[in-house]
Amino acid sequence: xxxxLPPLTDxxxxxxxxxRVDASKAVSFKQLPEALQRTLSSRSRGxxxxxxxxxxxxxxxxxxxxxxxxxxxxWQSRMDAALQDWLKTHDPSELVQRSMD
Numbered sequence: 001x002x003x004x005l006p007p008l009t010d011x012x013x014x015x016x017x018x019x020r021v022d023a024s025k026a027v028s029f030k031q032l033p034e035a036l037q038r039t040l041s042s043r044s045r046g047x048x049x050x051x052x053x054x055x056x057x058x059x060x061x062x063x064x065x066x067x068x069x070x071x072x073x074x075w076q077s078r079m080d081a082a083l084q085d086w087l088k089t090h091d092p093s094e095l096v097q098r099s100m101d
Contacts, residue, residue: 053080 010016029037068075 008015008018029040032040068079071078
């Protein structure tokens with residue numbers, strides 16, 4: 001029979017800090033039942049559905065980042081959407097001279 005454990009989240013849904021008691025009840029991966037080990041080992045995100053996004057490193061000015069980050073979770077997707085919208089009416093090659101100033 002499973003032991004009753006205190007909830008890991010508080011009333012606001014935030015994950016609470018783990019206690020020494022929590023840590024003392026932890027077990028290694030190899031101590032888990034084999035079926036659970038197989039399930040956890042086989043879990044992967046798998047191939048991304050199209051259209052596939054590409055991970056890149058890019059630098060933005062602090063003001064742009066602050067404005068998008070202030071909009072909350074999902075700000076990267078909103079930034080991508082804003083750039084896609086901008087591309088509908090602009091040509092990035094027009095900015096080459098401005099970016100070098």
